[in-house]
Amino acid sequence: MKKWEDLPSEMQIEEVREYYDVLDKKRVSLALKRVFDIIVSSVLLLLLSPIILILSIAIKLDSRGPVFYRQERYTQYGRAFRIHKFRSMCDGADKKGSLVTVENDSRVTRVGKVVRKCRLDEIAQLIDVLKGDMTFVGVRPEVKKYVDAYKDEWKATFLLPAGVTNLTCIYFKDEDELLSGVDDVDKVYIEDVLPEKMKWNLKGIKEFSFWNDIRLMFMTFFTVCGKEYREKEC
16 A cells, blocks of 8 residues: 555545544555455466356357457456456447446346356456456446546545455445436435445445455355345444
8 A cells, every 4th residue: 555645645644644643554454455366366367267157158159249248347446447247238328328227227138147146257357366456355437427426435446456345345246226217326326325335335435344354255155155244324
């Protein structure tokens, strides 16, 4: 993590300082976090290579377009990067509707329905974790439209790399159902859903520890397997 004076000027504000001071005392845990990311993402990419190959073939045979969906997202220090996700929607889907997906979204392909249900699209983000653009546990990366709506305190989420999973992925796993039938999906997401997510995101920064990251990874695994976790008070 950078020194305070080296952070982007828009992050050197009082609302962010509280969270920076918490993380500044946990530099050993942050170092362990990065070592863990490199080792585990490398091993998983190797072990999952047969699944990655099968997914790639299935996606190409199912619909026209690239295997990976590459979209600009934002990570540590507000830096833009192009995320890797296995494509689960028709090519150019982000130009044909909302930037978030709703239940029974017509843009989702046949293979994409299975990919999304089992969260297989996230496997490709192992590439981003290995590169350092992402980490296993951290705030999910948002698109510019939503980042532009961030309040000052929310900028504290840029102190760490964007994550593959965190508590919001567990408690908001049915987000597409919550937004189903809404007239202005983007408006509702920004005004209602995003603020609730940010409560958990900021709580996660305050309670950050390497071992807590490991716990959240196991919680995510069990969630994918069907276990339900009841949302607690934030």
